[in-house]
Amino acid sequence: MKGRMFSHAAVVLIGLAGVCLAQTTVAPSPEPVGRSRGEDYRNYNFVHSFETGYRFRSVGGNLGKYRSDVNFGNGVRLLASSLAVNSKEGQGRLFDQFTLNTQGLGEDPYQMASLRLEKNKLYRYDMLWRVSDYYNPALAISGGQRLADTRRRVQDHDVTLLPQSSLRLFAGFSRNTQDGPALATTQLFDSRGDEFPLFSDVRRTQNEYRVGLEARVLGMKFAAFRGWEKFTEDTPLRLDSASAGNNSDDQTTLASFRRTEPYQGSTPHWRLHLFTENHDWLAVNARFTYSGGRRDFAFDENGAGTDRFGRARSRQILVAGNARRPVTNGAVTFSVFPSRGLVLTNHTAFHHVRVEGDNTYQEINNLTSGFRFFQFRYLGVRSFVNQSDANWRARKWLGLYGGYHYSKRRIRSIEQFSEQPSDATAASQDNRIHSGLAGIRFQPNKPLSISLDAEVGRADRPFFPISERNFHALGARAQYKSRSLTLAASTRASYNTNSVSLFAHSSRARAHAADASWAPKAWFSFDAGYSKLHLDTLSGIAYFASGRQVLGDESLYVSNIHSGNLGVRLGIRNRADLYLGYSRVQETGDGRARLDAPPTGSRTGSASTLFRFAQTLPLEFESPQGRFSVRIRNKLRWNLGYQHYRYREDSLALQDYRAHTGYTSVVWSF
Amino acid sequence: MKGVGAPGSLVRLLLLLLPAAAAAADYVGGAVCKTCHPDIWQNFYKNAHYKSVAAGDLPPERTGCESCHGPGKAHVEARGGKATIRAFSLMEPQQVLDACLACHVRDIPRSNIRRSSHTQSDVVCASCHSIHKSPAPKYLLAKKQTELCYGCHAGVRAQFAMPSKHRVNEGFMACTDCHNPHGTASPSWRMGLRPRLADTALANEQACLKCHTDKRGPFVFEHPSVRVDGCESCHSPHGSMNPRLLKRPAVFTVCLECHNGAGTFGRQGDGVKMQSSTHNMADPRYRNCTTCHARIHGSNVDSLFLR
Numbered sequence: 001m002k003g004r005m006f007s008h009a010a011v012v013l014i015g016l017a018g019v020c021l022a023q024t025t026v027a028p029s030p031e032p033v034g035r036s037r038g039e040d041y042r043n044y045n046f047v048h049s050f051e052t053g054y055r056f057r058s059v060g061g062n063l064g065k066y067r068s069d070v071n072f073g074n075g076v077r078l079l080a081s082s083l084a085v086n087s088k089e090g091q092g093r094l095f096d097q098f099t100l101n102t103q104g105l106g107e108d109p110y111q112m113a114s115l116r117l118e119k120n121k122l123y124r125y126d127m128l129w130r131v132s133d134y135y136n137p138a139l140a141i142s143g144g145q146r147l148a149d150t151r152r153r154v155q156d157h158d159v160t161l162l163p164q165s166s167l168r169l170f171a172g173f174s175r176n177t178q179d180g181p182a183l184a185t186t187q188l189f190d191s192r193g194d195e196f197p198l199f200s201d202v203r204r205t206q207n208e209y210r211v212g213l214e215a216r217v218l219g220m221k222f223a224a225f226r227g228w229e230k231f232t233e234d235t236p237l238r239l240d241s242a243s244a245g246n247n248s249d250d251q252t253t254l255a256s257f258r259r260t261e262p263y264q265g266s267t268p269h270w271r272l273h274l275f276t277e278n279h280d281w282l283a284v285n286a287r288f289t290y291s292g293g294r295r296d297f298a299f300d301e302n303g304a305g306t307d308r309f310g311r312a313r314s315r316q317i318l319v320a321g322n323a324r325r326p327v328t329n330g331a332v333t334f335s336v337f338p339s340r341g342l343v344l345t346n347h348t349a350f351h352h353v354r355v356e357g358d359n360t361y362q363e364i365n366n367l368t369s370g371f372r373f374f375q376f377r378y379l380g381v382r383s384f385v386n387q388s389d390a391n392w393r394a395r396k397w398l399g400l401y402g403g404y405h406y407s408k409r410r411i412r413s414i415e416q417f418s419e420q421p422s423d424a425t426a427a428s429q430d431n432r433i434h435s436g437l438a439g440i441r442f443q444p445n446k447p448l449s450i451s452l453d454a455e456v457g458r459a460d461r462p463f464f465p466i467s468e469r470n471f472h473a474l475g476a477r478a479q480y481k482s483r484s485l486t487l488a489a490s491t492r493a494s495y496n497t498n499s500v501s502l503f504a505h506s507s508r509a510r511a512h513a514a515d516a517s518w519a520p521k522a523w524f525s526f527d528a529g530y531s532k533l534h535l536d537t538l539s540g541i542a543y544f545a546s547g548r549q550v551l552g553d554e555s556l557y558v559s560n561i562h563s564g565n566l567g568v569r570l571g572i573r574n575r576a577d578l579y580l581g582y583s584r585v586q587e588t589g590d591g592r593a594r595l596d597a598p599p600t601g602s603r604t605g606s607a608s609t610l611f612r613f614a615q616t617l618p619l620e621f622e623s624p625q626g627r628f629s630v631r632i633r634n635k636l637r638w639n640l641g642y643q644h645y646r647y648r649e650d651s652l653a654l655q656d657y658r659a660h661t662g663y664t665s666v667v668w669s670f
Numbered sequence: 671m672k673g674v675g676a677p678g679s680l681v682r683l684l685l686l687l688l689p690a691a692a693a694a695a696d697y698v699g700g701a702v703c704k705t706c707h708p709d710i711w712q713n714f715y716k717n718a719h720y721k722s723v724a725a726g727d728l729p730p731e732r733t734g735c736e737s738c739h740g741p742g743k744a745h746v747e748a749r750g751g752k753a754t755i756r757a758f759s760l761m762e763p764q765q766v767l768d769a770c771l772a773c774h775v776r777d778i779p780r781s782n783i784r785r786s787s788h789t790q791s792d793v794v795c796a797s798c799h800s801i802h803k804s805p806a807p808k809y810l811l812a813k814k815q816t817e818l819c820y821g822c823h824a825g826v827r828a829q830f831a832m833p834s835k836h837r838v839n840e841g842f843m844a845c846t847d848c849h850n851p852h853g854t855a856s857p858s859w860r861m862g863l864r865p866r867l868a869d870t871a872l873a874n875e876q877a878c879l880k881c882h883t884d885k886r887g888p889f890v891f892e893h894p895s896v897r898v899d900g901c902e903s904c905h906s907p908h909g910s911m912n913p914r915l916l917k918r919p920a921v922f923t924v925c926l927e928c929h930n931g932a933g934t935f936g937r938q939g940d941g942v943k944m945q946s947s948t949h950n951m952a953d954p955r956y957r958n959c960t961t962c963h964a965r966i967h968g969s970n971v972d973s974l975f976l977r
Binding site: 086091101110121154186283317396399413490529540543559614 | 721784890912923971
């Protein structure tokens with residue numbers, strides 16, 4: 001597998017004989033048009049360009065998986081645009097800077113527009129608007145029944161008044177919505193009942209409003225921000241026609257189903273900062289944040305059908321309640337500069353998160369006529385963090401740093417299923433982590449820099465079996481950087497073991513990378529990179545299989561990912577540009593899939609074997625691309641681009657696809 | 671930084687004032703710089719630093735070329751030369767940081783820069799920002815943001831090339847949506863361990879919740895892994911070869927590696943709850959945990975996240 005990858009890569013390397021910023025999408029085109037200095041009009045300078053064209057795609061194989069990974073479609077697009085207007089003396093009447101950039105407008109799955117409008121000394125306005133189409137194609141997770149075709153729209157608006165004064169005022173607004181059709185699942189009528197796919201109409205909205213000020217007083221900077229987040233979700237679920245469920249050997253059926261669950265609330269929050277670095281020997285940075293967080297909800301579910309014994313069932317569940325999560329957070333950092341080149345910092349932080357909620361659960365059904373009970377859950381996490389670091393430039397060519405970090409956390413929980421506090425189950429535990437860091441940086445000569453770093457840590461009581469307990473990490477990086485050539489190589493290894501009585505977990509992660517970037521001429525550049533990411537984890541697991549409890553089994557996960565990219569950019573007689581790029585990422589796993597593949601549909605085989613089969617997913621994902629751009633006139637370019645995507649899994653072909661995408665466009669300015 | 675260490679407030683004041691008075695005469699003004707550096711000056715009005723010139727009321731050490739490069743008199747008299755002026759290409763990383771922070775220290779988002787892992791690795795302002803030749807529309811970045819970050823974080827570039835990933839290469843997101851490259855306070859999750867310059871949402875929450883608002887909660891029944899150790903317990907945030915950015919190809923292996931009932935783990939210190947005996951893992955039906963445990967990020971109704 002690995003050999004095949006490299007033979008492919010070698011062929012491409014030789015074939016291209018060169019470079020470029022691979023992995024970005026082929027469009028929009030980065031080649032400029034018009035005068036880089038722009039055009040002057042009255043007291044302003046204008047620089048602008050617009051790229052408009054047609055995207056196309058042709059997909060063979062699993063279209064859903066393509067939409068999940070890539071999702072570019074057909075149609076006319078404003079692929080990119082930019083407009084920058086600057087006042088020439090910084091004394092514009094209404095504004096001094098206007099910058100507008102867009103990408104993908106006109107139904108690309110990823111659209112963006114950013115705007116900055118600024119008048120020196122008076123105001124600054126920033127806007128960022130983004131749209132992302134999210135397509136979840138019902139992949140293997142959840143039995144392939146969870147599907148979503150939603151669109152997320154995000155917008156942020158921020159106004160700063162008096163941006164250059166010692167008193168600055170801020171106001172902002174953000175909005176985040178997600179909507180679209182989806183398939184969800186539910187399981188009923190008892191804990192062994194069948195699962196049913198349901199249609200849902202996703203409707204989520206979050207608005208955030210914020211105001212703040214910054215003031216400089218007596219050499220100190222003080223800032224206070226107040227915000228209010230409002231969230232509303234009202235995503236109904238329903239069944240449009242009777243369903244026999246997902247499992248044919250289960251008698252559970254559903255004749256009708258409806259669920260509504262309005263959920264809304266707000267998270268008011270405060271943020272306070274105090275900061276000073278006016279002295280030559282000390283800087284102090286303090287921060288306090290508090291956020292409230294409350295959600296109210298009601299839940300009404302009504303289902304009718306037959307249970308797994310074939311009995312007629314009808315059930316209604318009514319729940320109402322609320323949940324709260326106040327979070328308090330304080331941090332103070334002292335930085336001391338005892339001598340030139342030496343910086344000592346101590347950062348102390350305190351966090352307290354309290355999550356609590358209650359509800360009243362009421363069920364009405366035709367078998368037991370119904371019941372009602374109260375539920376309460378509390379989870380409190382209080383942590384204290386102290387991090388001391390020293391960073392010392394010992395010589396011009398030598399730097400050192402070291403640090404000691406300590407954290408202590410107390411987790412408390414209360415679980416209660418009646419309104420009697422005496423029924424509550426409470427628990428409390430303390431965790432501590434000690435870790436030490438050290439690093440050294442060399443610069444034997446100007447273009448070459450080398451750094452080494454290490455971290456070792458111990459936790460006395462991790463919260464989860466896969467959390468870090470006895471861990472250490474080693475890293476190294478070397479970089480040679482001259483005017484036209486950059487070479488870099490890095491390696492990092494992280495190890496963790498988390499073993500307690502009768503249980504063991506270990507993980508090893510290693511990442512190696514090398515990059516080269518060469519631009520000897522204005523008309524030629526080359527970039528190439530290779531990374532290998534290795535991860536293996538071994539965890540003790542326990543489960544039930546075929547009526548018996550399996551203890552002491554192991555979950556072994558091995559991942560070996562090779563990733564490469566290269567690109568070449570070639571300018572032809574200052575008139576045309578050719579860009580060729582290639583990226584490939586390949587998971588080779590460890591070869592177990594073919595050896596241990598279980599018989600299709602097996603329900604009686606060894607669960608252990610099934611684990612091994614499921615824990616490796618060898619696959620390849622590659623994307624060659626090419627773009628040709630030619631200057632037709634000084635202010636007009638024509639572009640033609642093509643990008644191919646190929647996704648192939650070794651084990652199953654169901655999700656494989658090949659996609660031909662491309663575009664043709666003109667970039668123009670006037 | 672420098673230690674002054676002069677005893678007595680009068681002596682200290684004199685020491686501060688005298689060099690300042692001498693220095694004021696050493697500033698020549700930006701118009702002189704323009705004579706030899708017209709290429710830089712011609713476009714400088716588009717530069718964010720031009721505000722200091724346009725303001726017209728700032729002292730010479732806070733305006734124009736000399737606010738960063740220091741007094742230019744010696745440089746002019748020597749008819750140029752990097753040795754006669756504060757040339758950033760010759761400065762040590764710490765000096766670059768000090769020079770920029772002389773003004774930018776007042777910006778709250780940069781208040782943790784002294785202890786950031788970038789600073790500890792000698793990645794300072796000029797490593798990412800190009801003051802005179804920035805091709806980026808904002809923030810004077812030396813390159814497109816992703817290329818800047820990938821330049822050192824090649825492993826991250828590889829993660830964003832994977833099939834399941836956040837849309838950074840596609841232009842929908844940027845690294846700074848989740849990270850503050852200038853340093854952050856220690857995060858409130860994972861006991862502040864290895865913060866990775868992660869930014870926070872709504873003052874103190876994980877950056878993931880900036881966009882994934884439906885996962886924020888609060889819920890009556892929170893999945894403790896989300897609140898205690900964070901989203902990274904189950905997901906690889908940059909990219910993954912597995913669907914849904916999951917750390918394992920199949921969801922049940924993600925779940926079972928924690929839910930094994932072993933040790934002193936979990937909320938009540940008696941192990942993370944093992945699945946019920948009704949779950950026959952030999953039956954493929956029970957390997958799709960989130961089909962039934964559909965509200966795995968948190969539920970208001972059911973402690974087992976069934977609805």
